[in-house]
Amino acid sequence: MSHTYEYPRPALTVDCVVFGLDDDDLKVLLIQRGVEPFQGRWALPGGFVRMDESLDEAARRELEEESGIRPGHLEQLFTFGEPERDPRGRVVTVAYFALVKLSAHTLRAATDAREAAWFSVWDTPKLAFDHADILTTALQRLKGKVRYQPIGFELLPPKFTLTQLQRLYEIVLERELDKRNFRKKILAMDLLEELDEVEQDVSHRAARLYRFDHKKYRQLEKAGFNFEL
Amino acid sequence: MSHTYEYPRPALTVDCVVFGLDDDDLKVLLIQRGVEPFQGRWALPGGFVRMDESLDEAARRELEEESGIRPGHLEQLFTFGEPERDPRGRVVTVAYFALVKLSAHTLRAATDAREAAWFSVWDTPKLAFDHADILTTALQRLKGKVRYQPIGFELLPPKFTLTQLQRLYEIVLERELDKRNFRKKILAMDLLEELDEVEQDVSHRAARLYRFDHKKYRQLEKAGFNFEL
DNA sequence: CCAAAAGTGTTTCACTTACACCCATGA
DNA sequence: TCATGGGTGTAAGTGAAACACTTTTGG
Numbered sequence: 066m067s068h069t070y071e072y073p074r075p076a077l078t079v080d081c082v083v084f085g086l087d088d089d090d091l092k093v094l095l096i097q098r099g100v101e102p103f104q105g106r107w108a109l110p111g112g113f114v115r116m117d118e119s120l121d122e123a124a125r126r127e128l129e130e131e132s133g134i135r136p137g138h139l140e141q142l143f144t145f146g147e148p149e150r151d152p153r154g155r156v157v158t159v160a161y162f163a164l165v166k167l168s169a170h171t172l173r174a175a176t177d178a179r180e181a182a183w184f185s186v187w188d189t190p191k192l193a194f195d196h197a198d199i200l201t202t203a204l205q206r207l208k209g210k211v212r213y214q215p216i217g218f219e220l221l222p223p224k225f226t227l228t229q230l231q232r233l234y235e236i237v238l239e240r241e242l243d244k245r246n247f248r249k250k251i252l253a254m255d256l257l258e259e260l261d262e263v264e265q266d267v268s269h270r271a272a273r274l275y276r277f278d279h280k281k282y283r284q285l286e287k288a289g290f291n292f293e294l
Numbered sequence: 295m296s297h298t299y300e301y302p303r304p305a306l307t308v309d310c311v312v313f314g315l316d317d318d319d320l321k322v323l324l325i326q327r328g329v330e331p332f333q334g335r336w337a338l339p340g341g342f343v344r345m346d347e348s349l350d351e352a353a354r355r356e357l358e359e360e361s362g363i364r365p366g367h368l369e370q371l372f373t374f375g376e377p378e379r380d381p382r383g384r385v386v387t388v389a390y391f392a393l394v395k396l397s398a399h400t401l402r403a404a405t406d407a408r409e410a411a412w413f414s415v416w417d418t419p420k421l422a423f424d425h426a427d428i429l430t431t432a433l434q435r436l437k438g439k440v441r442y443q444p445i446g447f448e449l450l451p452p453k454f455t456l457t458q459l460q461r462l463y464e465i466v467l468e469r470e471l472d473k474r475n476f477r478k479k480i481l482a483m484d485l486l487e488e489l490d491e492v493e494q495d496v497s498h499r500a501a502r503l504y505r506f507d508h509k510k511y512r513q514l515e516k517a518g519f520n521f522e523l
Numbered sequence: 524c525c526a527a528a529a530g531t532g533t534t535t536c537a538c539t540t541a542c543a544c545c546c547a548t549g550a
Numbered sequence: 551t552c553a554t555g556g557g558t559g560t561a562a563g564t565g566a567a568a569c570a571c572t573t574t575t576g577g
Contacts, residue, residue, distance in 0.1 A: 245569085267527090472541075475541085496555080497549050498554040538566090544557105
């Protein structure tokens with residue numbers, strides 16, 4: 066056996082910051098810890114990386130196990146490795162950042178988690194470990210990334226109105242947008258498929274529904290197009 | 295001892311992609327491996343994370359040990375954790391991205407490294423492990439980041455000419471820039487201190503020297519200013 | 524008919540781009 | 551005096567921002 070094995074090793078975990086959009090609020094998925102340390106506290110879903118799985122696979126597996134969620138978008142966020150971040154000893158965690166269509170998922174708690182629930186990102190309970198830092202980092206990433214990559218659509222149902230889309234951006238970016246300019250710009254990109262359907266069950270004029278055209282986006286992307294809001 | 299210790303653990307390393315600017319070429323620091331696996335191959339400087347140091351500290355330490363370099367800018371890049379990336383077994387590596395003033399450093403090899411040397415990023419030898427992927431990722435990050443954060447200055451000497459600065463951007467972004475527009479824009483930001491000095495030992499009109507004003511940048515940044523080239 | 528949100532164009536202003544010549548210096 | 555890069559301004563075009571009223575629908 067080579068010298069790889071001569072050194073003591075930190076434990077390695079993954080933790081996931083999963084965002085969902087609930088009409089007028091940006092939510093984050095938290096699980097209540099069923100074991101020490103921080104028993105009873107809310108924390109990000111996550112757990113130990115197995116020897117035979119990649120980091121991405123570990124993130125997906127833990128998310129599925131602890132909440133039943135399979136995210137539409139998942140990307141690595143940052144790796145947190147301060148020596149004192151876990152009272153059990155040295156634990157380095159690779160944090161992930163995920164987006165889900167909230168409407169399409171029912172939560173189910175399992176494994177080490179007592180309970181899983183959605184919280185407003187602006188109003189979370191006190192979190193275990195350094196998970197508050199991780200959440201802050203993820204929020205920054207979301208705010209930065211949503212403007213130059215079309216990942217926001219992963220938070221909406223497959224068919225959505227332009228008003229829903231605009232509200233999504235207003236919530237994430239924390240500022241108001243001009244309706245006419247927003248529609249002009251987003252439609253000019255030619256990434257939305259205009260459907261022959263309107264929203265249902267509203268007590269006012271029903272808005273037209275649109276669908277994000279992934280295929281067209283990939284084409285334009287290859288041709289040098291850059292999404293930017 | 296809690297369940298933290300029930301699982302086998304991947305080994306954890308850090309690897310550094312260190313960029314330097316050599317007049318007309320972007321360079322990356324590589325070390326020649328003195329031990330198996332990949333003995334004799336060139337690789338990124340790096341090594342195992344110790345139990346009592348943070349990831350950032352590990353990156354700085356390994357860089358210092360293997361090349362004597364203390365970078366002006368160092369940030370975490372990405373964590374690579376494919377199960378098969380290291381033939382010795384499961385090794386997860388946290389990659390770092392660093393910028394140095396090439397002029398200010400003399401290389402000195404040490405530790406496991408047979409030799410350390412600068413290579414053009416466009417023309418590197420075949421690299422060990424998945425280090426070619428890491429290098430590609432780092433280059434993308436550099437190209438993206440240099441445009442909206444003033445980190446490029448870390449590649450130049452403390453006093454530089456506007457032509458040097460422009461050339462830096464042209465090299466990193468791989469496209470030509472208009473001289474007058476470049477100067478207009480960068481000077482309009484009011485981040486450069488115009489010195490009463492000119493470059494020396496040139497056989498033509500000597501260009502004025504400037505210095506990046508870190509303090510002013512931090513002020514403007516707080517006031518909501520965004521660097522963007 | 525009232526309330527609520529959908530939908531729609533134009534003007535102004537700022538910023539980006541394109542572009543060419545004279546100047547200073549050392550060899 | 552020649553070669554080399556340093557240094558400078560303007561005009562045209564493009565994209566961002568500001569802004570208000572009419573239409574549709576259900577209650």
